[in-house]
Amino acid sequence: RLPEVRISDNGPYECHVGIYDRATREKVVLASGNIFLNVMAPPTSIEVVAADSPAPFSRYQAQNFTLVCIVSGGKPAPMVYFKRDGEPIDAVPLTELPASSSGSVQDSRPFRSLLHRDVDDTKMQKSLSLLDTEYRAGRPYTERPSRSLTQDPNLFVQPTTENIPETVVSREFPRWVHSAEPVYFLRHSRTPGSDGTVEVRALLTWTLNPQIDNEALFSCEVKHPALSMPMQAEVTLVAPKGPKIMMTPSRARVGDTVRILVHGFQNEVFPEPMFTWTRVGSRLLDGSAEFDGKELVLERVPAELNGSMYRCTAQNPLGSTDTHTRLIVFENPNIPRGTEDSRGSASGPTGVRLTLVLALTVILELT
Numbered sequence: 001r002l003p004e005v006r007i008s009d010n011g012p013y014e015c016h017v018g019i020y021d022r023a024t025r026e027k028v029v030l031a032s033g034n035i036f037l038n039v040m041a042p043p044t045s046i047e048v049v050a051a052d053s054p055a056p057f058s059r060y061q062a063q064n065f066t067l068v069c070i071v072s073g074g075k076p077a078p079m080v081y082f083k084r085d086g087e088p089i090d091a092v093p094l095t096e097l098p099a100s101s102s103g104s105v106q107d108s109r110p111f112r113s114l115l116h117r118d119v120d121d122t123k124m125q126k127s128l129s130l131l132d133t134e135y136r137a138g139r140p141y142t143e144r145p146s147r148s149l150t151q152d153p154n155l156f157v158q159p160t161t162e163n164i165p166e167t168v169v170s171r172e173f174p175r176w177v178h179s180a181e182p183v184y185f186l187r188h189s190r191t192p193g194s195d196g197t198v199e200v201r202a203l204l205t206w207t208l209n210p211q212i213d214n215e216a217l218f219s220c221e222v223k224h225p226a227l228s229m230p231m232q233a234e235v236t237l238v239a240p241k242g243p244k245i246m247m248t249p250s251r252a253r254v255g256d257t258v259r260i261l262v263h264g265f266q267n268e269v270f271p272e273p274m275f276t277w278t279r280v281g282s283r284l285l286d287g288s289a290e291f292d293g294k295e296l297v298l299e300r301v302p303a304e305l306n307g308s309m310y311r312c313t314a315q316n317p318l319g320s321t322d323t324h325t326r327l328i329v330f331e332n333p334n335i336p337r338g339t340e341d342s343r344g345s346a347s348g349p350t351g352v353r354l355t356l357v358l359a360l361t362v363i364l365e366l367t
Helices: 121-132 348-366
Strands: 011-021 026-037 045-050 064-074 079-084 166-174 183-193 198-207 217-223 232-237 245-246 258-263 274-279 296-298 309-314 317-327
Touching: 026 064, 045 217, 045 232, 064 079, 064 183, 064 232, 079 166, 079 198, 258 309
Parallel strands: none
Antiparallel strands: 011 026, 045 064, 064 198, 079 217, 166 317, 183 198, 217 232, 245 258, 258 296, 274 309, 309 317
16 A cells, blocks of 8 residues: 555555475575566646747848747656647647758648638738838947937036936837748657656747747647646747836935846847847946946046936847937045046146155255
8 A cells, every 4th residue: 555656656566475484494485576666757847938038139131930848757758749829839849940040940741721810900001011111330320319218418417416318219110011820840858867858849930929928829739647727837929018117316426336237128028138238339347348238337427427328228039129318427525626637537746645645755855
């Protein structure tokens, strides 16, 4: 009797029936039997992630995208499959992914349009109209934020009493549009565990189309003999929109260390976006052209940075958005005007005393 069966109870069991010979006092086995106990265990976890994340947004060329469903703790190995918007995906099984993962994945199956899927005429016309948008130097007009802020150039160089940095958000869309249903490719891999369970990874790959795939719901479902109903995990592909910028301190003074952080979006973004910071019209404070990361740190800001504009580009394979924020630097009463260096640090009274001592020494030598 096994009151609480565990995975470790899995294996063969034997039953022996015997007697003792009174003459020899030895046990004599008259019969025996064996049985194999196969213990099943339902999966303990399921997760859907994006492969090669974070990844940039491609403006001019289609790129492949892969969702990975990770199911752990099951015995035997569960059956894993994908759905899109509640409908099962008819995927082409693969023993391994295509060798050229950067190119388009194609198939000769019949064409069927997906434009009916929650895409109205306004959205498609807007996407198509962007094909005629003029791009300057390979980048859209959003890289010139001064035109969208104000026409008064003095606002960028004159001191101001604003406490909250000015933020401008712009979106970028691809210049290509696919109207055909994507061809999905599915690959499974299994990794046995030391406890007898199996980790299953299902990889779904297709050519991404941001016009149609944005806001599409993908679900990974699992069937297993130990489950009374399928186990599932869902993700919605969403491009970043409306980044929320937080600057500390809110009232920056000369010599302070300023931190500009993206602490969220107006929507739930998937897959994880990547962030790139640049300074409009110049280099960053440390001399670099750009900085990759969620938080930009400006140490000991000088007065020259007052009115400077910073661009944060948040992007994932579904889209890209630019946020421009303006840094306002106030005077620091602890640092007299003109005594700070280019890094915002004051020369201080020590340097003044040293200069006076040198001057007195020269005067005494002359007398």
